[in-house]
Amino acid sequence: MNPAHFSSAAALHSVFKPNNMPGVGTPIGTPIGTPIGTPIGTPIGSPIGTPSGTPVHAPALVTASGLRTQLCNVEHLEQLHDPLESSKRLASYLAVDNHFLPLVAAKYSQQLENASTANKADDTPLVVGVGSGSTVVYCAERLGEIKRTFPEILHDLNFICISTGFQSKNLIIENGLRLGLIDNYDKLDMAFDGADECDENLNCIKGGGACLFQEKLVSLSSDKFVVVADYRKKVKNLGSKWSIPIEVIPNSYKYVENQLAKIEGFQKSQLRQGGQFKAGPVVTDNCNCILDVNFGQIANPAELHSKLIQIVGIVETGLFPNKNCIAAYFGNSNGTVDSIVL
Numbered sequence: 001m002n003p004a005h006f007s008s009a010a011a012l013h014s015v016f017k018p019n020n021m022p023g024v025g026t027p028i029g030t031p032i033g034t035p036i037g038t039p040i041g042t043p044i045g046s047p048i049g050t051p052s053g054t055p056v057h058a059p060a061l062v063t064a065s066g067l068r069t070q071l072c073n074v075e076h077l078e079q080l081h082d083p084l085e086s087s088k089r090l091a092s093y094l095a096v097d098n099h100f101l102p103l104v105a106a107k108y109s110q111q112l113e114n115a116s117t118a119n120k121a122d123d124t125p126l127v128v129g130v131g132s133g134s135t136v137v138y139c140a141e142r143l144g145e146i147k148r149t150f151p152e153i154l155h156d157l158n159f160i161c162i163s164t165g166f167q168s169k170n171l172i173i174e175n176g177l178r179l180g181l182i183d184n185y186d187k188l189d190m191a192f193d194g195a196d197e198c199d200e201n202l203n204c205i206k207g208g209g210a211c212l213f214q215e216k217l218v219s220l221s222s223d224k225f226v227v228v229a230d231y232r233k234k235v236k237n238l239g240s241k242w243s244i245p246i247e248v249i250p251n252s253y254k255y256v257e258n259q260l261a262k263i264e265g266f267q268k269s270q271l272r273q274g275g276q277f278k279a280g281p282v283v284t285d286n287c288n289c290i291l292d293v294n295f296g297q298i299a300n301p302a303e304l305h306s307k308l309i310q311i312v313g314i315v316e317t318g319l320f321p322n323k324n325c326i327a328a329y330f331g332n333s334n335g336t337v338d339s340i341v342l
């Protein structure tokens with residue numbers, strides 16, 4: 001990790017505080033100064049003459065910063081009921097702006113260039129994973145705003161979102177995004193998701209919402225993975241505060257618990273219960289159960305994961321040793337955001 005990449009919370013604080021008061025700002029989804037839906041960068045461009053006199057269209061320049069100016073300004077967002085929620089939203093918006101917009105700009109510019117030079121069109125879709133939990137909700141919101149603001153660009157890029165479970169499927173649909181199935185795509189371009197713990201090297205523990213299997217499938221299928229969370233999730237070592245959620249085939253949980261107890265560092269295992277809304281254990285989107293397993297602080301997440309995944313009955317672990325995570329954004333309690341960008 002390059003510490004220089006930690007964004008300065010102080011700098012963000014000074015930028016955001018003045019306009020961050022209740023009642024000030026622009027409603028989410030209203031691009032400042034631009035009518036909703038005004039596409040920029042569509043293949044307009046001024047006709048220019050070729051030596052032979054045939055008019056061609058010069059491709060318009062599409063940049064991430066150009067696109068961003070058409071979106072709701074993150075410095076003028078209305079406060080939510082809770083400052084921590086506001087900072088989770090800010091973290092998510094920054095994550096999408098900093099990583100998704102450049103992707104859109106690059107792919108669209110390429111598409112325009114192909115059109116103007118009669119190169120073969122690139123018809124591979126732009127596929128993005130949308131994870132689960134309370135923080136990634138704001139990523140879906142920003143992606144929805146981007147789609148509403150640039151409908152033609154996103155249409156031309158064939159923008160598709162992949163869910164990590166029931167909640168995330170609804171998030172995608174409610175934000176007006178197009179839902180796709182992961183098994184229809186060779187790979188995803190990018191995925192956004194929350195985390196229960198995240199260390200400086202962007203290893204994570206996930207699965208607090210029992211969605212870890214599909215989350216791992218989506219994140220590993222993606223070229224790039226970006227985490228959004230709040231400051232409580234940033235830890236020195238995984239296992240500092242959270243147990244590891246482990247998805248197990250229901251009738252194997254006793255066997256799995258017995259095997260777990262033989263692994264060095266094992267402290268405790270608990271079958272997650274549904275609580276007041278579900279008699280008996282939590283049932284995942286894949287109809288399995290969750291064991292929350294405590295190994296204390298984890299020195300080597302990859303090594304522990306490979307020991308666990310060998311146990312018959314374990315479908316997947318909530319340990320996410322970093323494979324492709326490029327950045328994490330953490331909302332602070334005072335409304336600012338810290339980031340780690342590798």
Ligand SMILES: O=C[C@H](O)[C@H](O)[C@H](O)COP(=O)(O)O
Pocket residue numbers: 131132133134135136193194195196205206207208209210211212215229
């Ligand atoms: O299974 C759920 C996921 O791993 C969530 O992404 C994780 O629990 C973080 O959720 P939240 O953003 O609500 O803290």
